[in-house]
Amino acid sequence: MRTLVAGAAGFIGYHLARRLLTDGDEVVGLDNLVSGQRQNAADLSADARFAFVEHDICEPLPDVGRFEVVINMACPASPVDFRDKAIEILRTCSVGVERLLDVAQRSGAVFVQASTSECYGDPLVHPQPETYWGNVNPIGVRAPYDEGKRFAEALVMSFHRRHGTATRIVRIFNTYGPRMRAEDGRALPTFIMQALRGDPLTIHGDGSQTRSFCYVDDLVDGIVRLAKSDFVEPINLGNDEEITVRQAAEEVIALTGGRSRLQFVERPSNDPERRRPDLTRALQVLGWRPTTPRREGFARTIEYFRSLQ
Numbered sequence: 001m002r003t004l005v006a007g008a009a010g011f012i013g014y015h016l017a018r019r020l021l022t023d024g025d026e027v028v029g030l031d032n033l034v035s036g037q038r039q040n041a042a043d044l045s046a047d048a049r050f051a052f053v054e055h056d057i058c059e060p061l062p063d064v065g066r067f068e069v070v071i072n073m074a075c076p077a078s079p080v081d082f083r084d085k086a087i088e089i090l091r092t093c094s095v096g097v098e099r100l101l102d103v104a105q106r107s108g109a110v111f112v113q114a115s116t117s118e119c120y121g122d123p124l125v126h127p128q129p130e131t132y133w134g135n136v137n138p139i140g141v142r143a144p145y146d147e148g149k150r151f152a153e154a155l156v157m158s159f160h161r162r163h164g165t166a167t168r169i170v171r172i173f174n175t176y177g178p179r180m181r182a183e184d185g186r187a188l189p190t191f192i193m194q195a196l197r198g199d200p201l202t203i204h205g206d207g208s209q210t211r212s213f214c215y216v217d218d219l220v221d222g223i224v225r226l227a228k229s230d231f232v233e234p235i236n237l238g239n240d241e242e243i244t245v246r247q248a249a250e251e252v253i254a255l256t257g258g259r260s261r262l263q264f265v266e267r268p269s270n271d272p273e274r275r276r277p278d279l280t281r282a283l284q285v286l287g288w289r290p291t292t293p294r295r296e297g298f299a300r301t302i303e304y305f306r307s308l309q
Contacts, residue, residue: 001025001026001067001068001069002025002026002027002028002065002066002067002068002069003020003025003026003027003028003067003068003069003070003071004027004028004030004064004067004069004070004071004100004103004109005017005020005027005028005029005030005071005073006029006030006031006057006070006071006072006073006074006096006100007030007031007036007072007073007074007075007114008027008029008030008031008036008040008041008044008052008073009029009031009033009036009037009038009040009041009044009052010031010035010036010037010040010073010074010077011175011177011179011180011181011216012073012114012172012175012216012219012220013029013031013036013040013073013074014037014040014043014044014179015177015179015216015217015219015220016071016073016220016223016224017029017044017050018044019217019220019221019224020224021044021047021049021050023224025049026049026050027044027049027050027051028050028051028052028053028064028065028067029041029044029050029051029052029053030053030055030057030061030064030074031052031053031054031055031074032054032055032056032057032074033054034056034076034085034088035076035077035078035081035085035181035184037179037181040179041054051064056096057072057074057092057095057096057097057099057100058088058091058092058095058096058099060099061099061100061103066106066107066109067103067104067107067109068107068109068110069109069110069111069112069227070100070103070104070107070109070110070111070112071111071112071114071223071227072096072097072100072111072112072113072114073114074092074096074100075089075092075093075096075114075145075148075149076088076089076092076145077116077145078181078184078185078186079142079184079185079186079268080183080184080185081145081185082141082142082144082145083141085144086144087144089144089145089148090144090147090148092148093148093149093151093152094148094151094152094155097113097152097155097156098155101155101156101159101165101167104165104166104167105159105163105165109166110166110167110168110227111156111159111165111166111167111168112167112168112169112170112223112226112227113152113153113156113167113168113169113170114170114172114223115149115152115153115169115170115171115172115234116145116146116149116171116172117171117172117173117174117236117238117275117277118136118142118145118146118149119134119136119146119149119150119153119171119234120132120134120135120136120272120275121134121135121136121137121146121270121272122135122136122137122270122271122272122273123135123272123274123275126274126276127240127242127276127277127278128236128275128276128277128278129236129278129280129281130171130233130234130235130236130278130281134150136150137270140269140270141268141269141270142269142270153169153234156169157169157232160232166230167232168226168227168229168231168232168235169232169233169234169235170222170223170226170234170235170237171234171235171236171237171277172219172237172238173212173214173236173237173238173239173275173276173277174186174188174211174212174213174214174238174239174275175213175214175215175216175219175238176188176189176213176214176215176216176297176298176301177215177216177217177297177300177301177304178216178300178301178304179304180301182305182308187211187245187248187249188213188248188252188298188301189301189305190202191248191249191252192252192256192301192302192305193305194260195252195253195256195258195260195302196256196258196302196305196306196309198258198259198260199260200260200261200262200263201249201252201253201260201261201262201263202263202264202265203245203246203249203262203263203264203265204245204264204265204266204267204268204271205264205266205267205271206246206264207244207245207246207247207249207262207264208244208245208246209244209245209267209271209272209273209274210242210243210244210245210273210274210275210276211242211243211245211248211275212238212239212240212241212242212243212275212276212277213239213241213243213248213294213297213298214237214238214239214290215239215290215292215294215296215297215300217292218239218290218291218292219237219238219290221288222235222237222282222286222288223237225286225287225288226286229285229286231285231286235281235282235285235286236277236278236279236281236282237277237282237288238276238277238279238290239277239290239294240276240277240278240279240289241294242274242275242276243294246262249262250262251294251295251298252298252302255295255298255299255302256302256306
């Protein structure tokens, strides 16, 4: 198939494009490199079936032909971006998504929207099923991303209902693996880089807040399955093994063989207390659940960051 991947130079976008190329697809990757990495685009371009187009999806899209599948992974997703790139994130989740939906509509393509567990905000229901409407602060510092993604879901469903567009929505929970940005502000790459340097690992609050970490290859497999399905409503993809942030930090120290200590700092506003996906729908609809053991995935990620030093 011929597939358009917006955000192909980003962390998940890179791994997704690589998987599609392995499956035999021809892939066109769009990215404005605001948060994507040029090296990712260069590495993908070594495959003759991959074409890279440096472009902002908020601007009129160049004519890059027709596609069977359009996958939108484009949007800065790091907490460090939520303030400085707030307007850009909101435009990407609105204007940018509409432009890509137009491409999919004209091509008669399947459209896959990368949404997020942030749609649930600081959830009051655990684990979070797709039927839960969330607990989001619409004016908080995280709102551009949280509400932007919620708007994008509404836009995608509106295209489906009005135009019959074959849309799919994936709500992505915490994902990790090689090619994450080292300084993107997320807990795991921050912990790994601090441990490799021998610095204290900075934990927000007392570290009792929980996260559920999914290895990127497992996530990508779920996205590919979703694109091939006919399911329209959102589907959670992530790992339902819930651990505390403090436990994640301690595991990183052990796996790096370091002796870093833990340093506790003030928690940012609207930082979710718990985050764990209900994977019932993913299992029933896609036959999917994550398979990579956390310690194995952590070790692979640590080795990637160690190779950058």
